Amino acid sequence: MSRPTTASLFGDLDVDVSFDAPIGVESWFCTGGTADLLLRPADPSTLAEIVRRCRRTALPLRIMGEGANLLVDDDGVDGVVVRLDREGFRAVERNADGEVGLVRVGAGADLSRTLMDLARSGLQGLEPLMGVPASIGGAIRMNAGGAFGSIGDAVHAVCALDADGIERVYPADELRFEYRRTNLVDPIVLWAVFKVEQVDPIALRTRIKEIAAYKKSTQPLGDKSAGCMFKNPIDPDSGDRISAGRIIDESGLKGLRIGSAEVSPRHANFLTVDRGGRARDVIELGDEVMRRVRDGRGIELEREVVVWRRPGEEDEA
Ligand SMILES: Cc1cc2nc3c(=O)[nH]c(=O)nc-3n(C[C@H](O)[C@H](O)[C@H](O)COP(=O)(O)OP(=O)(O)OC[C@H]3O[C@@H](n4cnc5c(N)ncnc54)[C@H](O)[C@@H]3O)c2cc1C
Secondary structure, three states: OOHHHHHHHHOOOOEEEEEEEOHHHHOOOOOOOOEEEEEEEOOHHHHHHHHHHHHHOOOOEEEEOOOOOEEEOOOOEEEEEEEOOOHHHOOEEEOHHHOOOEEEEEOOOEHHHHHHHHHHOOEEOOHHHOOOOOEHHHHHHHOOEEOOEEHHHHEEEEEEEOOOOOEEEEEHHHOOEEOOEEOOOOOEEEEEEEEOEEOOHHHHHHHHHHHHHHHHHHOOOOOOOOOEOEOOOEOOOOOOEOOHHHHHHHOOOOOOEEOOEEEOOOOOOEEEEOOOOOHHHHHHHHHHHHHHHHHHHOOOOOEOOEEEOOOOOOOEO
8 A cells, every 4th residue: 555545544533653664673672674654543542443444454453562572574564553652542540440459551551660650659569570671551462471470460451452443341350361471362452450459668669679680680681682582381291381591591502693683691582682783683593593492302482572574474473
């Protein structure tokens, strides 16, 4: 579809429109290509209309959060990429539905900022996610978490837009949060309500500092990456999940390099890329790690990082 046609398709809506938007360099990898068309709608009703129009015109639609679990191929992506970073998607409402123990947070809100704001008032619930870079929507989609818990543990309800642009609210008992996935099939998270508990703010602050220090000591947070590249696989013998990082390390792959991409010498499940490097190097290095682990250990690694590509080279999620 040509530029004038796509521009006119959304021109009557309250939406910021950019062509050839540099979403790759705005991701945490700081590398990769552009989005043919980036839309930043003002509010959920505008977003719902975008969803309907994309569907009607068969335009692919992708949602980008903070790009902390995303690798955009160097050739970029077609269709429409939507970001929910305008005010209409970032509201934080305490005492949601009149309940002191509930907080409603828009999908575009920053997870760390939200949990710190809540912590200042002594509201605990999201602190296990300290140090996980994410929007609320991206964290729900990925069921982000780690050694201290996952976001799904704190969820009371989620509101999503379905493929027809209709809002649907799911109470926690209809949702299943599993390791880095949920059963939510609707394409867009709009907001989530979290359970919070009033505790001593000073003790909560100490706990947050401990979690942040643990994360800093175990992960190469200063390098360009999207966190763990692979999900922890199931051990074929025990049936339990085992650390992908440990398997990659035991396979002798720390420091393995393809072009600008490297298996981090500090944490083998982090693939990092040099400043100004290529997304394709990261993709190829990931493929090589998967191949060597398959050949050496008989274990099939699965990417946790979402890779966006043009048609012909399908996305991986
Ligand atoms: C340094 C570093 C450390 C990390 N540590 C951890 C960790 O400890 N634990 C962990 O779980 N992850 C970790 N990650 C990965 C990342 O933080 C999480 O996966 C996070 O949830 C990504 O959120 P995002 O908003 O950046 O999503 P994006 O990366 O922008 O998108 C990820 C996926 O979510 C989808 N998505 C985004 N927003 C929405 C929405 N509103 N509705 C529906 N789908 C949406 C996207 O389409 C895409 O499929 C780390 C990443 C980095 C860079």
